[in-house]
Amino acid sequence: MKAKFAAAPYLLWAAFFIVIPFGLVAYYALTDLHGGFTLSNFAQSLRFAPVIGSSIWLAIIATAVCLLIAYPLAYLISRKSTGGQRTLVLLVMLPMWMSFLLRTYAWMTLLENNGVINRLFGLIGLGPFEMINTQGAVVLGMVYNYLPFMILPLYSVMTKIDQSLIEAASDLGCSPGQTLRQVVLPLSVPGIATGITMVFVPAVSTFVISVMLGGGSFMLIGDLIEMEFLGNAYNPHLGAALSIVLMVIILICMALTDMFSDPEEKEGLLL
Amino acid sequence: MRKRISLCLLSLLLIAFLILSTGGSCRLPSGVTVSADPASEVAGANAIDGSANVSDASDETSNSGSEADSSDTLPFSDDWDDYPYDEQYYSQLRGQGTSINFYNWGENIADGSDGFVDIISEFEALTDIRVYYTNFATNEELYAKLKSGAASYDVIVPSDYMVARMIKEDMLLPLNYENLPNVRYMDPAFMDPVYDPGSIYSLPYDWNTVGLIYNTKLVDEPPDSWGVLWDERYAGNILMFNNSRDAFGLTLKYLGYSLNTEDPDELREAAELLKQQKPLVQAYVMDQMFDKMENDEAAIATYYSGDALLIDNENIAIAIPKEGTNQFVDAVCIPAVAKNKLGAEMFINFLNEPTINAQNVEFIGYATANLAAYSLLDEELRSDPVLYPPQEVLDNSEMFINLSDETNLLLDQLWTEVMASNKNILSWGILPGATIFAIVAAKAWYRRKTALRHHYMTEDIL
Structure with missing residues (x-):
């Protein structure tokens, strides 16, 4: 009884800010401009399949790159002394103290054709390289912004x-190779699963990065949803349908990563 | 180690505190310029307008001689003292403690900075009506706010096509012209616009055109046609609108169609052209244009002409193509949810006080439709072909009106097609599909392996 009572604040919170809004999104997705029931919004969102496909693909690449960078680092951190671990984790978190937009904006200045990096290359007679407005720049932006979300769950599992x-x-x-493959890797699978979810979910739904670093020509599903609500189209019905499509994609992704963690190893899953 | 971290944190906090405190003190002076006396404000306005008008005030006799030539072509007097406020009109609601909610674009009213008048506090002092001022960033945001019914506003500033949409959906109140004496100063050319026939619901706040902004260092001859956006010579050096209506608008103009066309074939033709253009475009941007043009990152950009004057780069020039362009108007309206209509009308009238309007348009950098305010502007601003293009350009230009839902939807689909073009199922479908398949396969293999291992284990035990 007592435990149920204690959960009441969260249940209220969930009802007001999760269940009701989700009901509204579902209502919008299933109605047309005149309020009648329709499935045409979902049919229309299928026309945007290329956008959805490329969002998933870029998010997958970004997640994989994050995993490759984060895994060795997380292992190294977890083998340090307690004080060392604390400092290194603090350093990982440090960039997150600054606004996400500001950090992405800084990358714009770095990558531009007359930007800082190209000017440095110019000093030694190289370049200029075309870096901004490419898919690579979008992936870079995702990796840079979401890397801590991969490192932290990996670290918290490995430290155990x-x-x-x-x-x-x-x-x-x-x-050492066998140790890694047969001891460390299996034990860190829950961390990998959490990390993948925590990077993939924001990466697939991101929307400013592609506009700022991709020059707007690599439209992602997040941009599309933003356009439906704040763009010229103003079609919240289609926007809501697209949001539900995005939710389904994320659910599928979570199901896929979830397959790898055995039920008894799930304690690391929620960080 | 822990000591070092706390030291780190402490110094960070200190830096943050320093930044905050200097920022705060920087902001302070702008708020101090509140004056309650309207008479002193007119004098203040004189001082602000620059050298030409300062000499007006100091020497009135020589003024009439030296500027006689230019002033007889002006529709109204160019003397700032000729436009006193109608005290009686503005004191109608005095002492009643009323207020209005004003919902405007960001940075779209003179607010006392840079030596301009602070319009809102000036109005509050004159009329004793409190003004609550809030901002929106897009027409759609304004529309969504009003449509949801969550907020009540008395004065709003939507753009042309949004005015039309709101009229169609009964979201605006008709203006009572008896309460708007300053309408007599308005340019008749703006008094019966396509978006609001008969000007029943709206008065123009400012207007401007879409233009080609180019860098004279990177472009050989001044462009005179939208065609330059399809010119191979500028491949990779073109910045294009990242918004469907504007991008399609200029393409339709280039093709010689109306930018309000509802004909699907014409829209498809424009979409084809935009797809062809895509390899030449460096980026699709809105406000990022400023930085990129400032740093010589691109040769040509499409944007709102008045904004281009704000780019801090001496090589920037603006051209308005011969095919005509989009002339856009931001208009003041009173929404149907307004609670203080008289106060709102007094505010709209105040915005059209020539002395106020002239300073306001100079501050926001767009053009005015108030002829008396126009007469008060400096000769330099009045003759600026970017702000006030010649009549033949305007004759070629069109304003946006609201499109039907079907056309809006088609426009959006075509725009997404443009954005996602040069892609077939091979480039967007195969890779994610293959990855997901690989994950499922890896899982099956992993499960089989563990099952086998468990199998061996049990065999060992047995």
Whole structure:
């Protein structure tokens, strides 16, 4: 009884700010401009399949790059002394103290044709390289902004891996590669799953990065939704349908990553 | 280690505090320029207008001689003292504690900075009506706010096509011209616009055109046609509107069609042209245009002409193509939810006080439809072909009206097609599909492997 009572504030919160808004989104998605029931909004959102496809693809690349960068780093951090760990985690978090928009804006100045990086290359007689307004720049923006979301869950899982397990593995004749593959990797799977979800979800729904770093020509599903609500079209019905499509994509992604974590290993899943 | 971190944090906090405190003190002076006496304001207005008018005030006899030639072509007097406020009219609501809610574009009213008049506090002092001022960023935001019924405003400033849409949806109140004596100063050319036939619901606040902004260092001859946006020579150096209506508008103009066309074939033709243009475009941008043009990042950009005057680069020039362009108007209206209609009308009238209007348009950088205010502007501004293009350009130009829902939808679909063009299923579908398949396959393999391992384990035990 007591426990149920304690959950009341959150239940109220959830009802007002999650359940009711979701009901409104669903209502809009299933009605037309005159309020009648229709499925045409979903049929229309299928016409934007190229946009949806490329959003998923860019998000997958960004997630993979994040994982490749974050995994070794998280392992190194987790093997440090307690004080060292704290400093390094603080350094990972540091960029997040600054506004997301501002950081992306800074990348614009760096990557531009007459930007800082190209001018540095120019000093040694290279370039200029075309960096801004490419898909690579969009992926870079995603990786830069969401990397901490990959490092932190990985670190929090890896820090629980007992050092004696790794010692035992090498004691019993495992090469470092084998130790990694057979001890560390399986034990860190829940962290990988959480990390992938936490990077993929914001990356697939991002919308400013593609406008700022992609020159607006790599439209993502987030941009499309923004356009339906704040652009010339102002079609909240189509926008709501697209949001639901996005939610389905995210659900599928979570189901896919969820497949890899065994039920008893899920304690790391929610960080 | 912990000590070092806390030291770090402390110094960061200190820096943040320093930044905040200097920022605060910078903002202070702008708020101090509140004056309650209308008479002193007129004198103040004189001082603000620059050297020409300062000499007017100091030497009135020589003024009539030296500027006689130019002033007889002006529709109204160019003497700032000729436009005193009608005290009686403005004191109608004095002492009643009324207020109005004014909803405007960001940075779109003279607010006392840069030596301009602070219009809102001036109005509050004159009429004793409190003004609550809030901002919106897009017409659609304004529309969504009003449509949701969550907020009540008395004066709003939508653009032309949004005025038309709001009229169609009964969201505006007709203006009572008896309460708007300053309508006598308005340019008749703006008094029966396509978006509001008969000017029943709206009065123009400012107007401007869409132009080609170019960098004289990077462009050989001044462009005179939208065609330059399809010129291979400027491949990778073109900045295009990142908004469907404006992008399609100029393409339709280039093709010789109306920018309000509802004909799907004409719109498709424009979309084809935009797709052809895509490889030449460096980026589709809105306000990022400012930075890029300032740093010589691009040769040509499409944007609102008045804004181009704000680019801090001496090589920037503006051309208005011969095919004609989009002339847009921001108009003041009173929404149907208004609670203080008389106060709102007094405010609209005040915005059209020539002395106020002249300073306001100079501050926001667009053109005015108030002929008396126009007469008060400096010769330099009046003869600026960017702000006040020659009549033949305007004759070629069109204003946006609201399109039907079907056309809006088509426009949007075509725009997304343009944005997602040069892509077939091979480029957008295969890769994500393959990845998802790979993940599922990897999972199956992983499960089989674990099952096998468990199998061996049980065999070992047995």
